[in-house]
Every structure is written in C-alpha cells, then in structure tokens.
Amino acid sequence: MDKLNKKEYQKFSDKKSPKPKYLKNIVMAFLVGGIICAFGQVIINFLKSLGLDEKAVGAGTSIILVFLGAILTGLGVYDKIGKVGGAGAAIPITGFANAIVSPAMEYKREGFIFGVAAKMFTVAGPVLVYGIGSSVIVGLLSLLFRR
Template identity: 45%
Template sequence: MTKENYSRLVELRSRNSRMGIDCLKAFLIGGAICTIGQGILELFLMTELSENDAKTLTSVTLIFIGVLLTALHLYERIAKHGGAGTLVPITGFANAMSSPAIEFKAEGLITGLAAKMFVIAGPVLVYGTTAAVIYGFIYWLTTV
C-alpha cells in the first residue's frame, strides 16, 4: 500500500470533527471539574483550616479523585467526552501520572511503575518548567 492509498483510506474512515460540540463539551466538563474543586475548597474553608492549608488540601483531594477515577477506569470515560477539558485541571495531570503507572505495574516497581509514570507527564514537566523560567525571566526584565 502506498502512502497516497493509505492517506485516502484514513480520510475515508475518519469521521469529521465536530469542533463546536467538542469545544462546548470540553468547556462544560472542565468547568464542572473546576466547580467541584471550588466546592471542595469552600467546604475546607468552613473548617478551622487556614486559607493556604485549605487550598493545599483541595489540590491533594483533587489529585486523589483523579487517581481514583483513573484506577477505576472512569476517568477515560469522562475524558472521551470532555477531551481537553479533562486535561487542563490538576485531575488531568494526576491521570497522566497514574495511568501509565497502573498500566505497567506488572513489569515491576522500577522498570514498570516508576519508569512508565513519566512517559506522558515527563514532557509536560520539562516544557512547563522551561516555559516558567523563560516567562519569569521576561517578567523580571520588564519589571526591573
């Protein structure tokens, strides 16, 4: 099969993107995740916790929920409909870290779980950190 034939076959078999609906679903599901996070924060603020402790505990709770939903194979169902809306919040990062770890745990702690955990999240960490340093440097240059 030539490249042209393969490209034609892929084009015929691929369904058209429903970008408007997909963007709306991503917005609604991502917004729902953030609204749940805000609700959790408000619950923690009603206790005797300081604001910083409540925010930290909210992040930890959302990470736990993301990992739990990933382990129960529910996060992928949500992500199927929510797309990028499930990737942007902290639960998406928790999913990106835990999903490969869960998938490759049978290969052992070192070569499976530990090595594969950063397959998806590694580039995000590298480029996110690099971008933060560059933006911080530009901010520093413009405020000095």
C-alpha cells in the same frame, strides 16, 4: 499507484476522512471542565469554612482533586470521563493525575523500577519538563528585572 500524486492524495483522503464533531466536543469539554472546576470550588469553600488560610486552601484543594483523579483512574472511570470531556477533562489537575497514574498502572507488569517508576511520566513528562523549565526561566527573569 507508483505515479500517485502525494499532495492530491492527501487532499482526497482528508475529504474522505470523517471529521470530529467539533460543536459537541466543545460543549462537552465546557460542561465536563466546568463541573470539575465547580467541584473544586466546593472543596475550596469547604476548606475555608474549616478556617484554613488561603495558601492551605489552595494546596488542600489540589491534593484532594489529584487524589480523586488518581482514584477514578484506578477505578477505570477517568478514561471514560476523558472520552466524553476531551480537553475539559485533560486540562484540570485531575487530568494531570490521570496522565501520571494511567501509565503507572499500565506498566506495573514490567516491575516497579523499569515499569511503574520509569514509565510513569511517559504521558505527563513533557508537561513537567516544559512547565518546570519555563517557570525557572520566568523566575530568573523576574529576579533580574523586577524593580
């Protein structure tokens, strides 16, 4: 095995490795993501019917979806939704709540400071850093160049 050709072995082992079921995963992502977003629309309609303005409806809908994502994570349900739905469960804002709440739960035993608080962003941290970072850059560019 000392003379193993790494490139050939990589190809060989790729051939031996089972592939994800792309079609099934895509369909399930579409359905799960679609259901979450359709439910978001239900909330929007409901909040509108209460007479809230557009800004308040947007904020209220996000708050409710984040709350539901967090609750379902705490109940041990969201990881199962994520397993079936893949990106369909990860991309909506409920998935973001799951990414924050799951490490917070996981590290509770290491204490509230070095555990929950410090580890809360291990999964979602990169999204926040680059999301907020790029929004700042876009904001500055728009301030400088918008006429």
